[in-house]
Amino acid sequence: KTFQHYLGSDCHRTYSCVHCRAHLAGHTDLISKSFQGSQGRAYLFNEVVNVDSGTPQERLLLTGMHAVSDIHCKCCKTTLGWKYERAYENSQKYKEGKFIIELIHMIKDNGW
Amino acid sequence: MQESGCKLEHSAASKFREQIMSGQWSKVDATLIEMKPLIKHQRHLQKMRYHIMEQKFLELLEDAKLLEALACLRNQITPLRIYVNKVHHLSSLLMITNPKELQKAANWDGKSHKSRAKLLEKLQGYLPISVMMPPNRLKTLLTQALVYQQSQCLFHNSFELPQYTSYSLLVDHSCLRHHFPSITTQVLSDHCDEVWFCCFSHDGSMLATGSKDSCVIIWDVNPVSHKLDHARSLTGHTYGVGYLSWSPDDNHIIACGTDESSELWIWNARTGELRTKMNHSSEDSISCCCWTPDGQKYVAGGTKGQFYQCDLDGNILDSWEGVRVQSLACLPDNKTVISADTQQRIRAYNFDDMSDYNLIKEDHPVMSFSLSTDGHFVLLNVATQGVHLWDVDDRILVRKYQGVVQGFYTIFSTFGGTNDEYIASGSEDNKIYIWHRSREMPIETLCGHSKTVNCVSWNRAIPSMLASVSDDGTIRIWGPQEIEDEGTTGFK
Numbered sequence: 162k163t164f165q166h167y168l169g170s171d172c173h174r175t176y177s178c179v180h181c182r183a184h185l186a187g188h189t190d191l192i193s194k195s196f197q198g199s200q201g202r203a204y205l206f207n208e209v210v211n212v213d214s215g216t217p218q219e220r221l222l223l224t225g226m227h228a229v230s231d232i233h234c235k236c237c238k239t240t241l242g243w244k245y246e247r248a249y250e251n252s253q254k255y256k257e258g259k260f261i262i263e264l265i266h267m268i269k270d271n272g273w
Numbered sequence: 274m275q276e277s278g279c280k281l282e283h284s285a286a287s288k289f290r291e292q293i294m295s296g297q298w299s300k301v302d303a304t305l306i307e308m309k310p311l312i313k314h315q316r317h318l319q320k321m322r323y324h325i326m327e328q329k330f331l332e333l334l335e336d337a338k339l340l341e342a343l344a345c346l347r348n349q350i351t352p353l354r355i356y357v358n359k360v361h362h363l364s365s366l367l368m369i370t371n372p373k374e375l376q377k378a379a380n381w382d383g384k385s386h387k388s389r390a391k392l393l394e395k396l397q398g399y400l401p402i403s404v405m406m407p408p409n410r411l412k413t414l415l416t417q418a419l420v421y422q423q424s425q426c427l428f429h430n431s432f433e434l435p436q437y438t439s440y441s442l443l444v445d446h447s448c449l450r451h452h453f454p455s456i457t458t459q460v461l462s463d464h465c466d467e468v469w470f471c472c473f474s475h476d477g478s479m480l481a482t483g484s485k486d487s488c489v490i491i492w493d494v495n496p497v498s499h500k501l502d503h504a505r506s507l508t509g510h511t512y513g514v515g516y517l518s519w520s521p522d523d524n525h526i527i528a529c530g531t532d533e534s535s536e537l538w539i540w541n542a543r544t545g546e547l548r549t550k551m552n553h554s555s556e557d558s559i560s561c562c563c564w565t566p567d568g569q570k571y572v573a574g575g576t577k578g579q580f581y582q583c584d585l586d587g588n589i590l591d592s593w594e595g596v597r598v599q600s601l602a603c604l605p606d607n608k609t610v611i612s613a614d615t616q617q618r619i620r621a622y623n624f625d626d627m628s629d630y631n632l633i634k635e636d637h638p639v640m641s642f643s644l645s646t647d648g649h650f651v652l653l654n655v656a657t658q659g660v661h662l663w664d665v666d667d668r669i670l671v672r673k674y675q676g677v678v679q680g681f682y683t684i685f686s687t688f689g690g691t692n693d694e695y696i697a698s699g700s701e702d703n704k705i706y707i708w709h710r711s712r713e714m715p716i717e718t719l720c721g722h723s724k725t726v727n728c729v730s731w732n733r734a735i736p737s738m739l740a741s742v743s744d745d746g747t748i749r750i751w752g753p754q755e756i757e758d759e760g761t762t763g764f765k
Contacts, residue, residue: 162469162485162515162531162727164640164656164683165576167597167615213681235681 163235166210176204176262177270181237183211184270185262197223198263203242209260211235217246225250232260241266286400293393294386298329308400317399319355326350328392330363331381335372343367428453428716454707454739454751457721459500461748463490468742469515470685470728474523477734479504479542481526482748483514489528491542499738499752505545510538515683516561521568525585529573532558537573539585551587553579563601563610572610572624574598580612582624591624600641604665605648611665613639619651619663633663641685645693646733652688652696656680660698662710676715678702682725682744689731689739697739699726705741705751721749 165183168175174188190207197203214230222229228247233240242261248254285308292301302325309318326349333342346367350360369375381388466486473480473494480492480501487510492501512534518527519542526542535557539549551559551573558575565571570590574580580593597615604611604621611621611632619633619642635655642653650671653661657680662671677684678701686698689707696708705719705726724744732738739751 162467162513162683163681164638165532166638166656167576 165236168210173271174273175270176267178211178234178237178239178241179266179268180239181234182268182270183234183236185209185211185234185241185267186260192259196261198242198261200263200265203261203263204267205256206260206262209262212241212260214244224253227253227256232262234266239266290393293325293396294389296329296332296389298325301325316355319353321396321399323350323353323355323359324392324395326353327359327363328388331366331375334366334369334375339367452737453717453753454737455717455719455754456751457719457749458752459750461492461501461503461750462746463503463506464488464746464748466513466746467724467744468727468746468748469513470517471730471740471742471748472517472519472728473730473732473740474519474542475521475733476523477732477738479523480730480732480740480748481517481519481542482740482742483510483517483528484742484746485513487511487513489514489517489526489540491526491545494732494735494738496735499735499750501750505542507538507540507545507547509547510534511536518562518564518571520564520571521566527562527564527571527573529559529562532560532576535559537562537587539571539587549585549587551583553581553589561598561601563603565603565610566605566607572601572603574601574612576615580622582610591627593622593627593629596620596622599639602642602644602651604644611644611651613642613653619653632665632668635661640679640683643685643687645688647693650688650693652686654679654684654686654698660686660696660708662696672710672713674698674706674708674715675713676700676706676708676718682727684726685728687729687731689736691736695731697729697731699729699741699743701725703743705729705739707739719751722747 168184168187175184176186177184186206186209191204192207193205196205211234212232213235214232217228217230219228226249227245229243229245231240231243242263244260245256248256285304289304292304305321326345330342330345330350333345346364366375464484464486466484468482468484470483471480478494480494481489483489487508489507490503491505493504494501510528510530512530514528515531516529524541524543525548526540528538530536535552535555537551537559538547541548557579558577559573559579560575562571562573570582570584572582576597576599578595578597580596580598581589582591583589598612599615600613602611608625609621609623611619613619617635617638618631620629621632622629637658638656640654640656642651644651649665651663651665653663655661659677660674664671674696677698682701684699686696689695689697694710696710698706700706703722703724703726706715707717708715722743722745726741726743729739729741737753740748742748
């Protein structure tokens, strides 16, 4: 039985999975809003909860060659985006270890 | 003793002892003067004299030698000028003629070996240890050594207290795991899907297991063979059974579903009938519950914000708004309920006056917790951090136990052993970890399941029996290893 993490105490603005309402990330972990995914805009986050990642694959993205692994929501299993495992160009190194979640899968919880 | 040159006690001391026990009071006084350099304070000398004279006085009174007693009081006790109130009391005793009344009034055992031995003990308190040995010293030392060895023995798991005659002190004591669960004694595969929860009844005669296959199975524990038999199956839990709780008298059991389930089932565990099915509203989510110690009410709650106190028919008596409950337990005082919520805290709620207060604040989410039988300690399963032991009354962290892998699934842990001195927990690496309460590193890891071990339960009546359930659909019962014949020389 999966255990769901809740971002409650120190985080008042949370992003949740639109399908199952599980918390995904807090607003304080948002790094950038100007990313593009396959289905539209996406946000880059520092830390996420309730997600699980798959196996890393090498993909050619708009910004160059990267090793990424797809992430999905632990509770409803929908694919949300990806995690940057490695970046092959120095200018892209800042993304390593961070998560991209596409906007169509997210909703702002508690109306803010 | 003569050979070794060691002296058991000072020669004057042995004389002293002998004279007191035989009641030769004048000689006692002389010996006391002899021992004067050994006694540290002058005051002590006076006090000792007083006690000796008091004994002499009381004995004389008992023998009805009134004149002599009076002489003693006047000439020997009063000049000492201490304990003046007591001296006045002694003079009032002169009027009593009946020995029994005298004994009662003076709080004295009568002219006997016993009272003299008591006097000796009192006097010994004033003499330095090197002069006169305290009584029963060897016995005290031996018992202390035994207790220490027992506390060092990690696998000691029996009900007996240490007696210095029952253990050999030639070798440091360590149990050979005779009473400790270390191998699988039974594998039960009656469930057809992941098994999420298990719990022994309070008297240890039954085990209840709940599974994703919407079934609760009650097993009977055979007290002789330590084997389990399928007793009853309780079905109908639509979303699977996530949590079980036995009533304090073990007659009823509550089954809760998962986060999506709004229903709660109360079964009669002995007959297998459904007593009540509680469904307050279809929007509810009840995922955990616990009985109050009087067995009349229970508390249930879930992560979507419901937190109710209900009676046995499912009527809601009280509710608390806005609390996301992960796990619950009722304290033995019958008023307070403690719950772990999603904000990484453990809070206590008093349903009588509707007050609540913070107990513990962790840095990581608390998945589940269990209460020790005395109600003073809680064992928390903290996501990614392992198992933590907290003191409820003092609100401090006692110990963190290492080794467990958890973070993805909800894992339950438990206290166990005769005095709650063991801690066991399931883990996502398919093993069961057992710790002794005083050590951070596990003393035992049990392997055997092929998937995450969700829950473990320790039988309170049979301290060597442990049950574990796993996502691989099986229930495993663990027991002690067979004792090998101690007469062999090592090969079979």
